[in-house]
Amino acid sequence: MAGLDIAFFGSSLVSAYWNGAATYYRGIIRALAGRGHRVTFYEPDAYDRQQHRDMADPPWARVVVYPATEDGMQQALEAARDADVVVKASGVGVFDDELAAGVLDVRRPDGLAVYWDVDAPATLSEIAADPKARLRALLPMYDLVLTYGGGPPVVRAFTALGAQVCVPVYNAHDPETHHPVPFDPRFASDLTFLGNRLPDREERVERFFLDAAARLPEQRFLLGGNGWHDKPMPANVSALGHVYTADHNALNCSAKAVLNISRSSMADMGYSPATRVFEAAAAGACLITDAWVGIDRFLEPDxxxxxxxxxxxxxxxxxxxxxxxxxxxxxxxxxxxxxxHTYDHRAVLVEALLSGATVASLGLAEGV
Structure with missing residues (x-):
């Protein structure tokens, strides 16, 4: 198909600071660019992300950082009006409802509007709790709803809310970015976990990571991510703070094992492998994961x-x-x-959906 002009409104492409979706965005967009599509990524100047960039503007996407104000948002939307495809990602963090409506307003008559949910369990929970949620009325107006996980339960839930088409586009990895590197003594450990401290993750970190550390006092545990600095933990656990993406390969390659802990909402939904599952696997790390339905669709247990x-x-x-x-x-x-499970595999799926392929023709009726 001919290359598309895609306008993508998301949290941030250039900063992973308090922004776990960053590497997912990067992988998908870089792979789409490799297939001839032109992506402009619009992100608000919010949450100190621009002060904690971990990459320069990439050659495979145009990045527009707009002021985190209503006027800044409106100007960004107007700039996207000529795009073939306009994407609104969940969790931008600033004027999300207004962006969700604005993307529909600037969609061309012959163009597509896509709602791309990078935290579907949380979105569905919020909508269920608020019958007047603005997104509830907007979802049926989108041409396509994509999610980065959730499988059949998420597909059923979005379809019940009126989504015309809902397809999971799962996390993956970019082989040029995620690969084995030499051991780095800074990150030497028996078990490493990387994830920001969030309300629906903290209890599971206590249960899967800190409890394991307490049971193995002679082994060394590393905890990476924002927010853990004042968390009580066993003496054999070291909190690293924010780990920049440039160090993720070394982190994954310097531990005997790497732990994946899903947030509770994603574990309950199932079919939600975190980005870091594929990134750590691509680096050759030995993964231990919390249990959730659908693991065997991606990696074989044991x-x-x-x-x-x-x-x-x-x-x-x-x-x-x-x-x-x-x-x-x-x-x-x-x-x-x-x-x-590379982003090239995912980009083939996205391209097919944007070109009008049906779910049934792609063999996706079961949501995976």
Whole structure:
């Protein structure tokens, strides 16, 4: 298909600071650019993200940083009026409802408006709690709803809200960005977890990570991400604070195992592999994940990933894990994600949907 002009309104492309969707945006947009599409990413100057950039404006997208004001938002929307496709991502953080309506207003008569949800369980929970939620009335007006996870439950929920088409576009990795690197003593550990401190994550971090650390006092645990500096934790846990994306490969390659902990809403929904699952696997890390429905759609338990129901099982996996088995699991996971879970794979799906392919023709009736 001919290259499309895509206007994308999201939280931030150039900063991962309090912005877990950044690497997802980067992977998808870079892969779309590689297929000949032209993307302009509009992001508000908010939450100190511009002061904590971890990349310069990339050659594969045009970045427009607009003032986090109503006037700044309106000017950005007007600039997007000529695009073939206008995308509103969830969780921009500033004027989200107004942007959701504004994207529909600037859609060309022959163009597409896409609502792209990067935290579908949270969005669905908010809509369920508020019958007057503005997004509830807007969703049926979008040509397409994309989500970065959730599988059949999310597809059913958005369809029930009137979405014309809903398709998960799962997290993945970019092989040029996520790959094995040498061991870095700064990040040496037996188990590492990376994730910002959020209300629906903290209890699960206590249950899966801090409990495991307390059970294995002789082993070293690293906790990366914002917000953990004043969290009480066992003496064998070190809090790293924000870890810039340039260090993610070294972080993943310097631990015996890397832990994935889903936020409670995503674990409850299932089919929601975090971006870091694929990024860590691409680096050859041995992954341990909390249990959620649908894991086996992405990685094979016990062969490509270890699954734990609680901190006790995390500790059991870690205590029994030899360096040789950890390496074998990491290598198997890396083979799997290279074969099936790159952003190039996801971009092929997105391109097909934007060109008018139906869900049934793509074999996506089950939402995966």
């Amino acid at each position: 062969t490509e990933i270890l699954v734990a129901a609680d901190g006790a099982e995390v500790a059991e996996h870690l205590a029994a894990l030899s360096p040789e088995r950890a390496r074998a699991i990491g290598e198997a996971a890396r083979r799997r994600v290279l074969a099936h």
